[in-house]
Amino acid sequence: MNQLDISTRDTATGPVLEIRGELDYDSAGELRAAVSATEPAAGQVVVLDLGGLTFCDSSGIATFIAARSHALAVGAGIALASVPAHTARVLDVIGLTQVLTVYPDVESATVAHRHDA
Amino acid sequence: MSRTERDRRTADRTSASATQERGDGAGGATPPSADAAFTALLEDSAEELYERAPCGYLSTLMDGTVARINGTLLDWLGMTREEVVSRKSFTDLLTVGGRLYYETHVSPLLRLRGEVNGVAMELRQPDGRLPVLVSATVKKGGDGQPLLIRITLFDARDRRAYEAELLRGKLAAEQARVRAEEDRTRLQSALAVLQRSLLPTELPRVPGMEVAAHYHAASRDQLGGDFYDLFPVDGSRWAFFLGDVCGKGPEAAAVTSLVRYTLRAAALHDPTPEAALTTLNTVLHERYTSSDPRYCTAVFGLLRPLPGEGGFEVELASGGHPPALVARRGGEVEALSTPGGLLVGVLPTAGFATARTVLYPGDTVLLHTDGLTEARTGADRALYGDAALRSFTRDQAPTSAPALVDALTDLLHGFGDGLGDDTAVLALGVPAHEADTATAPSPSSRIRRDLRATTGENNQ
Numbered sequence: 264m265n266q267l268d269i270s271t272r273d274t275a276t277g278p279v280l281e282i283r284g285e286l287d288y289d290s291a292g293e294l295r296a297a298v299s300a301t302e303p304a305a306g307q308v309v310v311l312d313l314g315g316l317t318f319c320d321s322s323g324i325a326t327f328i329a330a331r332s333h334a335l336a337v338g339a340g341i342a343l344a345s346v347p348a349h350t351a352r353v354l355d356v357i358g359l360t361q362v363l364t365v366y367p368d369v370e371s372a373t374v375a376h377r378h379d380a
Numbered sequence: 381m382s383r384t385e386r387d388r389r390t391a392d393r394t395s396a397s398a399t400q401e402r403g404d405g406a407g408g409a410t411p412p413s414a415d416a417a418f419t420a421l422l423e424d425s426a427e428e429l430y431e432r433a434p435c436g437y438l439s440t441l442m443d444g445t446v447a448r449i450n451g452t453l454l455d456w457l458g459m460t461r462e463e464v465v466s467r468k469s470f471t472d473l474l475t476v477g478g479r480l481y482y483e484t485h486v487s488p489l490l491r492l493r494g495e496v497n498g499v500a501m502e503l504r505q506p507d508g509r510l511p512v513l514v515s516a517t518v519k520k521g522g523d524g525q526p527l528l529i530r531i532t533l534f535d536a537r538d539r540r541a542y543e544a545e546l547l548r549g550k551l552a553a554e555q556a557r558v559r560a561e562e563d564r565t566r567l568q569s570a571l572a573v574l575q576r577s578l579l580p581t582e583l584p585r586v587p588g589m590e591v592a593a594h595y596h597a598a599s600r601d602q603l604g605g606d607f608y609d610l611f612p613v614d615g616s617r618w619a620f621f622l623g624d625v626c627g628k629g630p631e632a633a634a635v636t637s638l639v640r641y642t643l644r645a646a647a648l649h650d651p652t653p654e655a656a657l658t659t660l661n662t663v664l665h666e667r668y669t670s671s672d673p674r675y676c677t678a679v680f681g682l683l684r685p686l687p688g689e690g691g692f693e694v695e696l697a698s699g700g701h702p703p704a705l706v707a708r709r710g711g712e713v714e715a716l717s718t719p720g721g722l723l724v725g726v727l728p729t730a731g732f733a734t735a736r737t738v739l740y741p742g743d744t745v746l747l748h749t750d751g752l753t754e755a756r757t758g759a760d761r762a763l764y765g766d767a768a769l770r771s772f773t774r775d776q777a778p779t780s781a782p783a784l785v786d787a788l789t790d791l792l793h794g795f796g797d798g799l800g801d802d803t804a805v806l807a808l809g810v811p812a813h814e815a816d817t818a819t820a821p822s823p824s825s826r827i828r829r830d831l832r833a834t835t836g837e838n839n840q
Contacts, residue, residue, distance in 0.1 A: 288628055320754075320801070321626040321677075328726050329673055349763065353750075357677055357700030358722030358730075 266290065268315075269297045276373040277307030277339060283315030286323030294323070298330040305338030308376040312369050314345030324353065327363055340364075342372040436512070436533035439519075442526055444469040444487075453533060458506040470531065475502040475509055486516070490529065494518045500536060511540040568600050575603055578636045579804075583610050586618055588685055589692065590811055592785035596792050596803040598751065604802025605632035605676070606749045607640050613651040616685060621656075622747040622806045623678030623701060623724075635674045638667065643680060653680040653697035657724060657732045661699065664725030675725040677701035679718075679747050683808065691740045692810055697732040699724035702750055704735075705770060707784065709742025709812060711777035713770045716745070744781050744809030746773060751803030752788070755795045764795070781809035 267290035268283040278301040286294060303309050309330060313319075327343065334341040344366045346354065354360050366372035430437055436453030440446050446468050454461060457473060464473075471479040478501035489496050495517040503510040512533040518526045575597060583591050597604055605625030613619045621643050625635045639660060646659035657680050668674040681696035681704070696704060696716060700723035703715040718733040739745060748769070755764045776787050784807045792799055 291627075321624065321675075321750075322628075324723070325626045325673060325675055328675065328723075332673065356702055358720055359700070359726070361720065361722060362727065 267293050269294060271297060271301060274373065276376050277303045277309055279310045279312060279369055279373075281312045281315065283317075285318040286316060286326070287318060287320045288322040291322040291326045294326045295329055298326065298333050301333070303334055303337055303339035308340040308342050308372065309334040310342050310344055310369055310372045312344045313347060313350060314368070316347050316350060319347075319350045319353070324357065324359065327354075327359065331363060340376060342366055342376065344369045344372045435535070436531075438470060438531040438533070440470045440529045440531065442518075442528065444471055444529075446470060446473075447528060456503060456505065456510055456533075456535070470529075473503055475504055478502050486514070490516055490518055491526075494520075494526075503533070511536040513539070564601075571601070571603055574633055578603075578607050578633060578640060580609050580611075584612065584618075586610070586683070586808075588690065588810065589683070589808055590781040591806075591808050592782040593804070593806045594785050594789045594792070596751070596789075596799065598800060598802050599628075602628050603630060603633040603636075604628055605636050606751065606802045606804035607636050608747070608804050608806045609640060609644065610806070610808075611644060611647075613647050613682070617651060618683040619647045619651050619656070619681065620683065620747075620806065620808065621678055621680040622749065622804055623676050623699075624749040624751075624804075625676040626674065628802070631674070635664075635668070635676065638663070639676055639678070643678070647680075651682055653682055653695055654732045654734050656680045657697050657699045657721075658730070661724045661727075661730045661732075665728050668725065673725070675700075675723045678724055679704055681745075681747075686738065689740070690810065691738050691743075692808075693736065693738050694745055694808075695734060695736045697721065697734045699730070699732055702748065702753065702766065705746045705748075705773055706737055706739070707744045707746060707773050707777060707779060707809075709740065709778055711774055713774045715770070739808070739810045741810050742778055742812035744779060744784055744807050746784060746788075747806045748788075749802070749804045751799065751801035752792065752805065754801060755792075755803075756798040756800065757795060761798065778812065779809075780811060781807035784809070 266284050267286055270281045272279050272281075280294075280297060280301070282294060284290070298309070301309060311327065311330060331341040342364045343354075345368050346365050351365065354363065354365070364372075364375075366375060431451040433450060433452055436456060437448075437450040438446060438453055439448040445466060446464050447466075449461065449464055454464065457464070471482050474482060481499075481501060486496050486499055495515070497515045499514045501512055501514050503512055513536045514531060514533050516529055516531040519528050519530055521527045579593075579595055583593060591610060593608055593610075595606065595608075605628055606623070607625070608620070608622035610618060610620040623639065625632045625639060642660050642663050643656055646656040649659075650656070657678060660676075660678065664674060664676065677698075677700040679696055679698045679701045681694055684693045684695075685691075686693055694716075696718070698704075698718035698721040700721055703717050706714045706716060708714070714737070716735040716737060718735045720731065720733045722730045722732070724730070737745075753764050753766050753769055756762065757764050757768075772787075772791060773784070776784055779787070785805055788805050792803060
């Protein structure tokens with residue numbers, strides 16, 4: 264079974280979580296916990312790097328929204344980077360691209376944020 | 381005095397007397413040599429061995445009358461030699477069951493083969509019974525005629541206790557297995573009841589329409605979060621919805637129940653699709669805070685019969701749900717796109733886009749949850765996908781709601797274990813001709829059949 268692997272690093276613009284593997288009902292709790300463990304400052308952005316995501320179901324999508332709430336609660340922003348095509352299509356269908364900003368990669372997410380800030 | 385010492389002294393006395401008996405026979409009073417004493421310690425005499433052996437010995441005539449018996453066996457029986465020899469038959473020493481078994485099985489086998497080995501029987505004792513293992517051989521004379529039966533009996537109490545322990549263990553394991561199986565069955569039937577409470581037991585009859593639905597439960601042990609419903613909102617209009625709660629299990633089922641009744645209640649106040657979804661959004665967002673956020677995708681629709689044309693106007697709104705498909709009579713398949721409709725419950729206020737179409741005779745609108753399009757198919761486990769679903773729907777033309785749901789049910793079965801998530805499909809169609817309505821199964825019978833099909837899957 265393909266497991267979920269999450270590594271978090273702090274950058275000048277805020278925490279970047281690199282997410283690899285399958286994000287589903289069984290593993291969504293891990294990402295939720297990893298996101299809760301980050302402490303973004305107001306004005307920073309939490310970036311979820313989904314480049315290594317091989318599967319994402321509705322439970323996984325729900326964790327993106329939880330991440331958004333976590334970031335917004337402290338006045339930080341949220342961004343998704345390197346979203347796989349299938350997940351991008353799902354995000355589009357469920358309308359989440361309206362509330363979660365999507366960038367082609369981590370670099371452009373952080374650069375865009377610096378410009379915003 | 382220790383037991384070992386006592387045994388040794390007894391052995392010494394015995395060997396002394398044995399030496400004396402032998403001395404009588406050998407005619408010598410010479411003191412026993414060291415070798416002789418050692419031999420005597422090892423084994424006193426054949427007679428002593430026979431008498432005090434750690435097993436019972438018995439010889440009977442061919443009719444079973446006891447001719448000779450050793451002391452060990454007499455001790456077991458609690459009888460004297462005089463009471464037994466020439467007076468008792470071997471079978472007299474056995475319990476009733478043992479006697480029957482000896483006469484019907486052991487005795488014939490002895491006559492046939494001349495020996496039996498390790499037969500389990502029970503001896504009668506003054507205060508109970510003693511399990512023994514019996515072996516017997518027939519002694520023959522020089523002319524080959526059977527003379528007597530030699531029988532050896534071993535105390536089988538330990539073995540019987542061990543076997544009883546094994547049996548008890550086996551029984552306990554079996555009872556535990558049965559209990560676990562019963563618990564599992566109880567849980568599954570409770571889950572099945574709950575799951576059914578999330579769905580209508582039957583779809584209502586909508587005059588001028590055919591409706592059908594199918595629910596595929598991916599797991600017997602896990603409640604799914606898909607839902608659908610169809611109900612009248614006033615004298616002429618009908619509302620329907622279908623959706624999917626994020627996650628699964630009891631928490632998702634609780635949300636599913638909340639969603640279903642919220643939408644039904646909302647439709648009583650204002651049945652327009654956008655209003656119903658907005659109410660649901662408010663309820664979900666307020667009820668489930670950020671610590672345990674719960675969302676759902678849903679399509680909510682309203683049906684209004686068009687006077688005189690035999691058609692229905694369909695107005696629907698979607699909150700983050702895959703578009704409904706319309707299968708036209710001529711084979712075209714359209715997606716009822718509702719761009720911008722957001723997953724329900726995420727934002728405190730959310731806008732929902734509305735789409736409209738008209739169903740004419742022969743047209744069917746199909747709603748599905750993404751379990752269908754997310755199914756893994758083929759050797760490479762590729763996603764089934766939206767394009768394949770559209771193409772499949774196109775291939776069914778001309779079709780009807782029941783026929784389309786039947787075809788999709790077969791398709792879902794064909795996915796096998798590639799279908800990892802619960803899947804719901806709901807189809808609403810206007811019959812091509814009035815005659816079709818007359819011959820088609822009634823809507824209520826349709827839904828019962830589909831639910832039975834789902835239950836059938838669950839029992840596999």
